[in-house]
Amino acid sequence: MKISEASTDYEKLAQKIYEEILALQGVENIDVRHNVKVKGRSGVEHQIDVFWECKYAGITHRVLIECKHYGHAVSLLHVRNLHGLTIDIPNSTGIIVTTVGFQSGAKDYAVFYEMGLKLIRRPCGEDWDGFIQIVDIQIKFQRNHYLGFKLSFDGKDQATRDIVEKDPSVTSTNSTEIVIRDKDHEPCAFNLWLDRHVISGSDGFGVECEATLLPENSYLVTPDHRELKLGKVVVTYMTTQLEQDIEIDAMKLVEAVLQDFSSGEVEHMHHKRV
Numbered sequence: 001m002k003i004s005e006a007s008t009d010y011e012k013l014a015q016k017i018y019e020e021i022l023a024l025q026g027v028e029n030i031d032v033r034h035n036v037k038v039k040g041r042s043g044v045e046h047q048i049d050v051f052w053e054c055k056y057a058g059i060t061h062r063v064l065i066e067c068k069h070y071g072h073a074v075s076l077l078h079v080r081n082l083h084g085l086t087i088d089i090p091n092s093t094g095i096i097v098t099t100v101g102f103q104s105g106a107k108d109y110a111v112f113y114e115m116g117l118k119l120i121r122r123p124c125g126e127d128w129d130g131f132i133q134i135v136d137i138q139i140k141f142q143r144n145h146y147l148g149f150k151l152s153f154d155g156k157d158q159a160t161r162d163i164v165e166k167d168p169s170v171t172s173t174n175s176t177e178i179v180i181r182d183k184d185h186e187p188c189a190f191n192l193w194l195d196r197h198v199i200s201g202s203d204g205f206g207v208e209c210e211a212t213l214l215p216e217n218s219y220l221v222t223p224d225h226r227e228l229k230l231g232k233v234v235v236t237y238m239t240t241q242l243e244q245d246i247e248i249d250a251m252k253l254v255e256a257v258l259q260d261f262s263s264g265e266v267e268h269m270h271h272k273r274v
Helices: 005-026 076-088 104-112 157-166 192-196
Strands: 033-039 045-056 059-068 092-098 116-121 134-153 179-182 208-213 219-220 227-249 252-260 268-270
Touching: 005 033, 005 045, 005 116, 005 252, 005 268, 059 076, 076 092, 076 104, 104 116, 116 179, 116 219, 134 192, 157 227, 179 192, 208 268
Parallel strands: 059 092, 092 116
Antiparallel strands: 033 045, 045 059, 116 252, 134 227, 179 219, 208 227, 219 227, 252 268
């Protein structure tokens, strides 16, 4: 199965892959272009599928990439043609990318003249030999649902007694309004405080449970920022659990693989856009 429907799509895929490779190598300010016309020393204008150039030590270096979106091996003829372009276009390197492979004569010719033969193909399982391809993750989400509660304050705490004696209404609480501060913690909503202190699923899931908490240094913070030291908290709650299995297959995340035909080395994996 071909990696793209049309030759133009295949050429643009090659363009993206080499853009990514240059970016990963830290090469900046190089424009990898598609479908470029370059005039050679002969005066003849050549069409190049993918092209870029850069200047190093005062010399311009050019890369010419020809894309062969074939269902069969590329012949020697195409490799010789690209070699002719590298002769006519000064300081240029030729690369042919294709989907299937190259005939033996084409490979020998390219190796002798130091031309690149590459495959841009779909990924396969062998690309992950020696590496982890599939990761299975089992996730369990546990949540406490708080059904009711009773609060009592520390009668031994003098500051708390003074506040209650002056204003008994401060002991009237509503769970949606309560703010609790633990020592060395920022104040938080009551349900978050309960999450910190109530053990999830200690008596199973989907059953009503009761927990008695005796906090040592926890304070109810009133809307006007007075603090009442808690003595005891009795809370009824129910724990629910949701289980979810997630499989991550690296091969499904990769759209295309760039592989050197001569060495067999995978040089780059082009990931699918999310």
